[in-house]
Amino acid sequence: MRRFYISTTLLFWLLVTAFWAGSLWLPPAEQSQAVAAEKTYSKADLAKHATPDNCWMAIRGSVYDFSAYLPEHPSRPDLIEPWCGKEATEAYNTKTKGRPHTPYADELLAKFKIGKLAADKPK
Amino acid sequence: MSFLRFLSIPLLILAATAGPVFWALPEGLGLARSLGIVVGWAGCGLLLASLLLMLREPRLARGLGGLERMYRWHHWTGMAAYVLLLAHPLLLAGDAWPNNRQLAWQTLSPFDQGWPVWLGWLSLLLLMVGLAVTFERRIPYRTWRWLHIGLGLAVLLGLLHLVLLGIDEPVWPILGLATVFLGWRIVREDFGLAAQPYIVQSANTVAKGMVEISLKPLSEAVSVTPGQFVLVAFFAGPTFRGCGEFHPFTVSAVGASGEIQVGVKALGDCTQKIQSIEPGVMARVHGAFGNFLADRPSSPQLWVAGGIGITPFLAQIRAGLLKQQTLLLYLYRAEADAAFMDEIKAIAGRDPNLSLRAVATGNDVPDLTLLLPDAAALTQHDCYLCGPPGMVAGLRKALSLKGITPRHIHFENFEFR
Incomplete structure (x- = not known):
C-alpha cells in the first residue's frame, strides 16, 4: 500500500505540473465561443423570465438564459433562484462571503449568453 | 463468519459512497467534469466510511466481523478515498484542457482562487502528509497515533470546502456524522471514557522482557472470553507512572469474578516501562475484541x-x-x-x-x-x-x-x- 501511495502521489504532482506547463508553453485555443448577433433586452423583458423553469439573468451588461443550467448549479436552489428575472451582477461578483465566481464559471457563463441588457435611459 | 457479517462492511461502504454520488450525479456537463464531481463525492463517502471503521466499540466490531477486519477495511477505504480525491481536481481541470489550457490551469491552481478552493487544497495536502506519516513506522507510536488522528482534520476541512462552495444540503449531515465519529473515537476511546476502571493486583515476570499482570475490576467487568484481547491503559501506582495510553493485550486468563490477566512483552517504550509495574496501579480496560478461538469446530x-x-x-x-x-x-x-x-x-x-x-x-x-x-x-x-x-x-x-x-x-x- 505504501508503494501505491507513493506512485499515485507522484503521478498527481506530475499531472499538476503538466497542467501548469501546458498553460505556459501552449497557446490557448482560440476562443471558440460563437457569440450570436447581439440582441438587446430591456429590464422588462428580463423580468418576464423570473421562474426556475424560465430563468434569465443580467450579469455585467449581458443577458443569460440559465433555464437549462439552473439544476446543475452547485449551490442550493434558494440561493440562485431569487435572482431569476433580475440584474444579478452583484450577486455573481460576491457569492457567499463576498467572493467572485471562478474563471471556470466565467467560461461557463459565456455558453448561456443570449444578448445584452439595454442601458438605462438617462434621467 | 456469517454471510451477513461478511457483507456488512462492503454494504456499508457502498451505501456511504453511492448515496452522495447519486445525489450529486451531474447531467449535461462534460465527461471529465462529471467524473470529477463523481469521484469527489465518492471519495467523501469513502472517508466517512473509513472514519466509522476506526471506532473501537465491541458491539460494532462484532457486527462488522471483528476489529482487525474493520481496521483492514479502514486502511483500504482511506487509501481509495485518497486516490479518488487526487483525481477530483485533476478531472475538473481536465474538462477545460482540450479547449483552453490556461483555463484548465486556472481551475486547478489555488493562486487565483478563494477560501472554498484553498480549503480543498489544504484538505488534500493534509491527507497527503497524514498518509505519508501513516506509512512511517520509525515514528514512536504515541506521536504516530495523534498524527494519524489528525487525518480527521483533513476530512473536516474537505467537507468545509464543500460548504463554502454553497453545496451544503447533503454536506451538513455528512459533516455531522464525521464530527460524531471523530469525537466518539477521541473522547470515548482515546481518552478512555468507554473503558472500565481496574486495579493491578499482581505482576509477575514470566520470561525475559515479559510480565503477566492480574487486573481486578473496580466497577463493571468487561465481558471477555479466551482468545480475545483488550485495550488497557496503565496509569499511576505507589511508585509506578504508566504512559496512560491504550495498547492491545491478549488476555492470558479469565477469572470467574471478572479478573483478567494479560501478558505484556516489552516491544516499545510504553511496554518496556510496564515491565516494572506494581500492585495498586490504576488501569482502564476497554473491550473485549477479537474472535480468534471462538466457535472452534470439533475437528483435531x-x-x-x-x-x-x-x-x-x-x-x-x-x-x-x-x-x-x-x-x-x-x-x-x-x-x-x-x-x-x-x-x-x-x-x-x-x-x-x-x-x-x-x-x-x-x-x-x-x-x-x-x-x-x-x-x-x-x-x-x-x-x-x-x-x-x-x-x-x-x-x-x-x-x-x-x-x-x-x-x-x-x-x-x-x-x-
Whole structure:
C-alpha cells in the first residue's frame, strides 16, 4: 500500500505540473465561443423570465438564459433562484462571503449568453 | 463468519459512497467534469466510511466481523478515498484542457482562487502528509497515533470546502456524522471514557522482557472470553507512572469474578516501562475484541504459538479441559523466553486432549516446514496461529504447502498501525 501511495502521489504532482506547463508553453485555443448577433433586452423583458423553469439573468451588461443550467448549479436552489428575472451582477461578483465566481464559471457563463441588457435611459 | 457479517462492511461502504454520488450525479456537463464531481463525492463517502471503521466499540466490531477486519477495511477505504480525491481536481481541470489550457490551469491552481478552493487544497495536502506519516513506522507510536488522528482534520476541512462552495444540503449531515465519529473515537476511546476502571493486583515476570499482570475490576467487568484481547491503559501506582495510553493485550486468563490477566512483552517504550509495574496501579480496560478461538469446530487442531503468541492458547487451556484433540506447538528463541512453560506442561499432563511440543528455535529464522507435523498427520486439522506477523506469514505458507486450505487456517494478525 505504501508503494501505491507513493506512485499515485507522484503521478498527481506530475499531472499538476503538466497542467501548469501546458498553460505556459501552449497557446490557448482560440476562443471558440460563437457569440450570436447581439440582441438587446430591456429590464422588462428580463423580468418576464423570473421562474426556475424560465430563468434569465443580467450579469455585467449581458443577458443569460440559465433555464437549462439552473439544476446543475452547485449551490442550493434558494440561493440562485431569487435572482431569476433580475440584474444579478452583484450577486455573481460576491457569492457567499463576498467572493467572485471562478474563471471556470466565467467560461461557463459565456455558453448561456443570449444578448445584452439595454442601458438605462438617462434621467 | 456469517454471510451477513461478511457483507456488512462492503454494504456499508457502498451505501456511504453511492448515496452522495447519486445525489450529486451531474447531467449535461462534460465527461471529465462529471467524473470529477463523481469521484469527489465518492471519495467523501469513502472517508466517512473509513472514519466509522476506526471506532473501537465491541458491539460494532462484532457486527462488522471483528476489529482487525474493520481496521483492514479502514486502511483500504482511506487509501481509495485518497486516490479518488487526487483525481477530483485533476478531472475538473481536465474538462477545460482540450479547449483552453490556461483555463484548465486556472481551475486547478489555488493562486487565483478563494477560501472554498484553498480549503480543498489544504484538505488534500493534509491527507497527503497524514498518509505519508501513516506509512512511517520509525515514528514512536504515541506521536504516530495523534498524527494519524489528525487525518480527521483533513476530512473536516474537505467537507468545509464543500460548504463554502454553497453545496451544503447533503454536506451538513455528512459533516455531522464525521464530527460524531471523530469525537466518539477521541473522547470515548482515546481518552478512555468507554473503558472500565481496574486495579493491578499482581505482576509477575514470566520470561525475559515479559510480565503477566492480574487486573481486578473496580466497577463493571468487561465481558471477555479466551482468545480475545483488550485495550488497557496503565496509569499511576505507589511508585509506578504508566504512559496512560491504550495498547492491545491478549488476555492470558479469565477469572470467574471478572479478573483478567494479560501478558505484556516489552516491544516499545510504553511496554518496556510496564515491565516494572506494581500492585495498586490504576488501569482502564476497554473491550473485549477479537474472535480468534471462538466457535472452534470439533475437528483435531494444531495450535502454533510464537513467543508472546502463547497467551490466547494459555487462556483457553487455563479455562478447562479441551474438547478437541489439540497439538500445541510452542516456538520460542531460548529457554529464557519460554513463558509459562512449567504451567503448560502441567496442564498438558492432565488434559488427555492436549499434547505439547516446545521448540527453542534460536535467533535464526527456523525452517517452519520441518517444525510442523507431516501433511498426513495434519489431515482434517484446523490450524490456529498466533505470533509475530513474519512468523504467521511463514506458517501460512508452510501449511498451504502441506495441503491445508486457507479456510482451515485461523489467525489474528493484529496491528494498530
